[in-house]
Amino acid sequence: MALAAVKKSGRLPDLSRVPAVDEVGVNERVARFQTRSIKKSSKVEALKLILSMIDLTTLEGQDTPGKVRQLCQKAIHLHDTMPGLPHVAAVCVYPTMVSVAKEVLQGHDINIASVATAFPSGMSTLSVKLDDTRMAVAAGATEIDMVISRGAFLAGDYRYVFDEIVAVKEACGDAHLKVILETGELGTLDRVRKASVLAMHAGADFIKTSTGKIQPAATMQVTLVMLQAIRDFYHDTGKMIGMKPAGGISTAKLAVHYLVMLRETLGNAWMTPEWFRFGASTLANDVLMQIVKQSTGVYQSSDYFSKD
Amino acid sequence: MATPENKLAFDGGWEYDPAPESTDHINVAKRYGLFINGEFVSPENGRYFDTINPATEEKLSRVADASEADVDKAVRAAREAYRTTWGRMKAAERGKYIFRIARIMQERAREFSVIESLDGGKPIRESRDVDIPLAAAHFFYYAGWADKLEYAFPGRTAKSLGVAGQIIPWNFPLLMASWKIAPALACGNTVVLKPAETTPLTALKLAEVIADAGLPPGVVNIVTGAGKAGAAIVEHPDVDKVAFTGSTNVGRGIQKALAGSNKKYTLELGGKAANIVFADAAIDQAVEGIVNGIFFNQGHVCCAGSRLLVQESVADEVIEKLKDRMETLIVGDPLDKNTDIGAINSRMQLEKIQSYLKVGKAEGAEMHQSSCRVPKSGYWCRPTIFTGVSQSNRVVQEEIFGPVLAIQTFRRYDEALIKANNTPYGLSGGIWTDKGSKIFKMTQNIRAGVVWANTFNKFDPTSPFGGYKESGVGREGGLHGLDAYVKLGA
Numbered sequence: 072m073a074l075a076a077v078k079k080s081g082r083l084p085d086l087s088r089v090p091a092v093d094e095v096g097v098n099e100r101v102a103r104f105q106t107r108s109i110k111k112s113s114k115v116e117a118l119k120l121i122l123s124m125i126d127l128t129t130l131e132g133q134d135t136p137g138k139v140r141q142l143c144q145k146a147i148h149l150h151d152t153m154p155g156l157p158h159v160a161a162v163c164v165y166p167t168m169v170s171v172a173k174e175v176l177q178g179h180d181i182n183i184a185s186v187a188t189a190f191p192s193g194m195s196t197l198s199v200k201l202d203d204t205r206m207a208v209a210a211g212a213t214e215i216d217m218v219i220s221r222g223a224f225l226a227g228d229y230r231y232v233f234d235e236i237v238a239v240k241e242a243c244g245d246a247h248l249k250v251i252l253e254t255g256e257l258g259t260l261d262r263v264r265k266a267s268v269l270a271m272h273a274g275a276d277f278i279k280t281s282t283g284k285i286q287p288a289a290t291m292q293v294t295l296v297m298l299q300a301i302r303d304f305y306h307d308t309g310k311m312i313g314m315k316p317a318g319g320i321s322t323a324k325l326a327v328h329y330l331v332m333l334r335e336t337l338g339n340a341w342m343t344p345e346w347f348r349f350g351a352s353t354l355a356n357d358v359l360m361q362i363v364k365q366s367t368g369v370y371q372s373s374d375y376f377s378k379d
Numbered sequence: 380m381a382t383p384e385n386k387l388a389f390d391g392g393w394e395y396d397p398a399p400e401s402t403d404h405i406n407v408a409k410r411y412g413l414f415i416n417g418e419f420v421s422p423e424n425g426r427y428f429d430t431i432n433p434a435t436e437e438k439l440s441r442v443a444d445a446s447e448a449d450v451d452k453a454v455r456a457a458r459e460a461y462r463t464t465w466g467r468m469k470a471a472e473r474g475k476y477i478f479r480i481a482r483i484m485q486e487r488a489r490e491f492s493v494i495e496s497l498d499g500g501k502p503i504r505e506s507r508d509v510d511i512p513l514a515a516a517h518f519f520y521y522a523g524w525a526d527k528l529e530y531a532f533p534g535r536t537a538k539s540l541g542v543a544g545q546i547i548p549w550n551f552p553l554l555m556a557s558w559k560i561a562p563a564l565a566c567g568n569t570v571v572l573k574p575a576e577t578t579p580l581t582a583l584k585l586a587e588v589i590a591d592a593g594l595p596p597g598v599v600n601i602v603t604g605a606g607k608a609g610a611a612i613v614e615h616p617d618v619d620k621v622a623f624t625g626s627t628n629v630g631r632g633i634q635k636a637l638a639g640s641n642k643k644y645t646l647e648l649g650g651k652a653a654n655i656v657f658a659d660a661a662i663d664q665a666v667e668g669i670v671n672g673i674f675f676n677q678g679h680v681c682c683a684g685s686r687l688l689v690q691e692s693v694a695d696e697v698i699e700k701l702k703d704r705m706e707t708l709i710v711g712d713p714l715d716k717n718t719d720i721g722a723i724n725s726r727m728q729l730e731k732i733q734s735y736l737k738v739g740k741a742e743g744a745e746m747h748q749s750s751c752r753v754p755k756s757g758y759w760c761r762p763t764i765f766t767g768v769s770q771s772n773r774v775v776q777e778e779i780f781g782p783v784l785a786i787q788t789f790r791r792y793d794e795a796l797i798k799a800n801n802t803p804y805g806l807s808g809g810i811w812t813d814k815g816s817k818i819f820k821m822t823q824n825i826r827a828g829v830v831w832a833n834t835f836n837k838f839d840p841t842s843p844f845g846g847y848k849e850s851g852v853g854r855e856g857g858l859h860g861l862d863a864y865v866k867l868g869a
Binding site: 091092095097112299306330334338339342 | 384385387388389390391392393394395396397398504508659660661662663664665667668699707716717813833834
């Protein structure tokens, strides 16, 4: 890796002061969120909020302009037969697809997120990662989802990971930076907490769990640990950081559990698409199905919901 | 650290709609007699008393007020059953009956949960997820021992004692009944049990289960009533063993009454447990443990972590996080599935808790309560913490038995240890640290029956439970729990 290319930038946080995480305790707390019973109007409210927090995503080698156009249409027209629904927060695509998305989403209040920095592995030089980022921003991305160098992190080279995030943040310009920790490769919740602290101090606007390419992707456990890191950072600095669990959240029920966790960990200020996102490709239709069920009393076949 | 500018806000915004558990599947009679010799009978003096729902103060049912004569009838029925059926039955057969009780309890778990929450005020989440499953688990566990006593006491012979008189408290009504009845039956004894006067209903429903399970008449007798009925059980000359769970004061009286008699006894009494949080602990999980330690079951828990000892270097952080967490606790309708803290069990207990809140403030402590709304009728207490208290204060020394936590700080582990042990009680304790060696160092030196490490209020039928000092005599649960119900021979 081109370590020399990384400028020494900013103060590395003292990771020895990051509190320990006890996995058993985390599991118990998560189980408790899942026993919350969300019914009636609070359920409808939650489902609509979830829709508005979705980063509708396609990140595949087989992506084409045609596929991305369809995804953008879905983002604009979630379920037009049901009036009054919010639209999703963003579409999330590869850098080469950003211009296509921009064209379709013209005039709509939907963000364009692009993964960058040699997504998903991040195994490239800093200069390639910076070029990748600049290209996506130049093409019209308003949000950049970068991956951290997990190899360097696991090898203990926190300075490298930190400086890399700082450099990418700079390359983002006005675009929001989401930092993907790829928690499925970090192995322990202690490391998830450390990586969260590192990313926030380096300038992340959002921290994000996963690329979706590694199992396990988002879990409530890692999300809770990251939310608690966000809370402590807010206490220490007064700065709010956003959270994006991504990958594996495909049912409305599970997404509601995440909202309960968000509400009881960070409070109301974070309950908006500005501060919380779901990275998902199939979640929207399940949420739509539940919303329709709440208003009609019956489940409709999935054939009544567009699959783009 | 949190300042007014960067404080989290938990009020307003998205709120949970009520999600009440339905009550239309339960069956509570208008009036209950005494369960003696396999059937419900009227009390000799014809007296009944109301049992109410502490969340609404509405009457749920009327139950018999047993007199000395009723207790005598129950003990005679138990003696007769011991002599003619249960005491002579093959151990494997006994086991089958106990397994049957466990299975019926599981089948009727939903009904038991709802009634437990109605009668006692505890949140349905706890009666559904903790009380009732654990109660059934105790019957399953001891059913398995019934025909294996020779393995429980290798090289010894274990003989049953005869009639066990059992008196249980109002904080875990069905669970405590199970802790007492299951080992007694497994060892071949018969039982006279008195539930607490504010929470008799699930014990009476258990009587139905026992009848449905086909136990011979008189093997389990359930008599409801107040302290007088309890005293009659303790003092009855034909009772061979007394098991009591409740206050230290009453326990002391029982011990006096039993002095010089041949009766075996176990007493599970009060507590004032220290929950000790070291600076290297997983802080967020420790905060969760503090919450579970003191706010579980409204703090009506003898082994509650009612004293928090937190290392000074993290004290501000822990207290701040605890206050945030308290804001998310929902106090209200025990039957709502989202309720975290239910109703205080009785007016008397509420008044006792309130008097301690006054004492704490008068002693100069700083009191903080969560800002949640509480219902207008019923008995409620917001989750409460006291800071700025010391070992010299009554709120640190005395058992409050409510959702009230006294917080002190310490600098070194030996200081924590001195404070933790500086109490007349010794039922439980908790240690929170990321360092294994510290766990062993502390747990070996804390004088308490149960010490949890990086968790709190965990119960299992296989694990013995009981106190040091004024917290009691004897152990219940696990292999140790059998010992209280057998006579060991060579």
